[in-house]
Amino acid sequence: MxxxxxxxxxxxxxxxxxxxxxxxxxxxxxxxxxxxxxxxxxxxxxxxxxxxxxxxxxxxxxxxxxELPVSLRRSQNTEAKRRIGALASSLIPKRPLTIALSGGSTVGFVASSLAGRPDLTVVTNGLDTATSLMARQVVSVVVTGGTARPLSNDLVGRAAEETLRAYQFDFAIVGADGISPNAGFTRHSARGAEIDRIMLEQARHKIVVADSSKLGCVYQAKIADVDSIHTLITDSHADTNMVASLRKGGVNTTLVVIPTAAKSNRIRFP
Structure with missing residues (x-):
């Protein structure tokens, strides 16, 4: 170490x-x-x-x-998140689109992969997400208003909600702290979950990205039911029975392959 x-x-x-x-x-x-x-x-x-x-x-x-500070979450399972982000970005067609991205460490990798897309308008409540998108100065970025949550570096509250409701999105990509076939997609923060829920409600295509450590976890704030999401992208260390249950529940669950060498570096938080 x-x-x-x-x-x-x-x-x-x-x-x-x-x-x-x-x-x-x-x-x-x-x-x-x-x-x-x-x-x-x-x-x-x-x-x-x-x-x-x-x-x-x-x-x-x-x-x-x-809930852990986002600075710590960035160092958790980074190879899985990088590959999840790359795959999620590849699902966005090459044409002018308006998409929503939440905050969070996994969505941050999606944003990094999309940063070179001049055909996109991205609306986000994530301050780190916005920073990643603007790195190459080609994506059109809209940041919601709202109250900052220091743990996640994202914006929540009425101003953020009103900004999101003013758009119809082609795609929405959000993260999750917990994923369960019965409890659905959940987060620690009720205010954060509300923002994610609005993003998904306003989108034609709904995608959740989360590394496999989130499967089987359940938290107090519900984002959405399993059958309301089109695609879940996670990694190949996901529990096979859990994946089967999610697919049976109607969500298209895609696994990115993580090399064996990366497995020893994976961390599952309580």
């Missing part, structure tokens, strides 16, 4: 905490292959963000299933 960034180290610790419940602080320099001073700084950041509790030489996750 030498050379990993702080976000990658924090992601590793959160994954270990989800498996073991708690960790001994004295073991962390060996696990992360960094100095004790580096570990102390990492733990201070995690504590400040409310990600962990510390007591008697141990750390534990503050609460299971908590």
């Amino acid at each position: 030498t050379g990993r960034t702080r976000d990658a180290r924090i992601s590793t610790l959160l994954a270990l905490l989800s498996q073991h419940g708690e960790l001994q602080v004295r073991s962390l320099p060996t696990i992360l292959r960094v100095s004790g001073a580096t570990v102390r700084r990492d733990l201070a950041v995690m504590e400040e963000k409310g990600l962990i509790r510390r007591s008697y030489g141990k750390i534990a996750a503050s609460r299971r299933g908590a």
